[in-house]
Amino acid sequence: MAYMNVDEIESALQSLATEYPALTELITLPNSTHEGRTSHCLRLGSDPSLDGVLVLGGVHAREWVPPDALVSLAADLLEAYTAGSGLGYGGRYFPSSDIRQVLDQGNLFLYACVNPDGRRFSQTAVSQWRKNRRPHPSGGGCVGVDINRNFDFLWDHTAKFAPDAGVRTSANPCDPNVYRGPSVASEPETRNVVWLLDNRPQLRWHIDVHSAVPVILHSWGSDQNQTAQSTQTFLNAAFDPVRGRPNDGVYGEFITQADLDRVVQLSGVMSSAVKDVRGGIYPAEPAYGLYPTSGASDDYAFSRHFADSTKPLVMGFTIECGRSFQPTWSEAEDVIREVSAAVLAFSLEVFEPHETPxxxxxxxxxxxxxxxxxxxxxxxxxxxxxxxxxx
Ligand SMILES: [Zn+2]
Structure with a gap:
């Protein structure tokens, strides 16, 4: 085995949908990429009306493991459910009752390869490429946007953060890694994720799988969390000049104690599942612990409800898996087991058994x-x- 290319990922998702029609739905994303690729998200679950977890892979082109992990998890789950068997990932075993709970009490939306143009470029030309492949619209020869800086959450970092906050994003189209894009949600890949969140209101959780730190991140990424001052939020422009500074005592991103307790607990569930596989340590931390972020998918997913209360609350997480972007395949297989165990343990925690009234x-x-x-x-x-x- 080796890493899948983008055509193999697409055909794997389509084959699984064909083979397991009662348990899957192949969702065609509406925006094709700059190079003309159409992407798909595979929904797994026997009842499409139940709550769902959206899991993203391949947002960053050079991070080769996450798309393979999500395709592998889909195949494992569908095969085990159909056979009535359990699933083992290293030292972590999920009995058949767990597999039934995941597919009968909720839905997993696996959007395995968000940025196929970038992955193809990384696998065939420049291995360390991170962005998508859309040239800057005003010319100049610079190519690509960091999809994970293009979402509608404090996107305009020069306006929304303190000048010395050290936000890891850039307004320079030639920045090789973290160019935020010409406008918010300018990229088809970004809009496909937004479209899923807009059109599938049963989505209540969002996990963006990246590599490689390793760490499990929960909200928020913009500043340190605080639970006391409800006016200190990303929506409050009065704090734009000071947002993002550590330990300043002036601004922290507000989160309710209940939400904070829940995201910490769910992150811990993923950390401990990873550890069960082979003893790996993925500590659970607020996303701000890495560096202040702007326009990231996990913050965007969580922020939607607060920006518009008619939208459901979606808790956002990031798994930074493994220790390198492109490990040897045998190491990748172990990282795939870690990601699979984390996503399964998370799903078991949030998909509660439902009574039939x-x-x-x-x-x-x-x-x-x-x-x-x-x-x-x-x-x-x-x-x-x-x-x-x-x-
Ligand atoms: Zn990444």
């Missing part, structure tokens, strides 16, 4: 569900006739 006839039954972002806990009391009173 009409099957519940007892009068003294109540269901309790902690909803991320809610200050209170809704309790549903059975009326004994299949209906519920929610308080």
């Amino acid at each position: 009409t099957a519940v006839r007892g009068k003294d039954i109540a269901l309790v569900r902690q909803t991320p972002g809610w200050a209170t806990i809704p309790v549903a009391f059975s009326r004994g006739d299949g209906n519920w009173d929610i308080t």
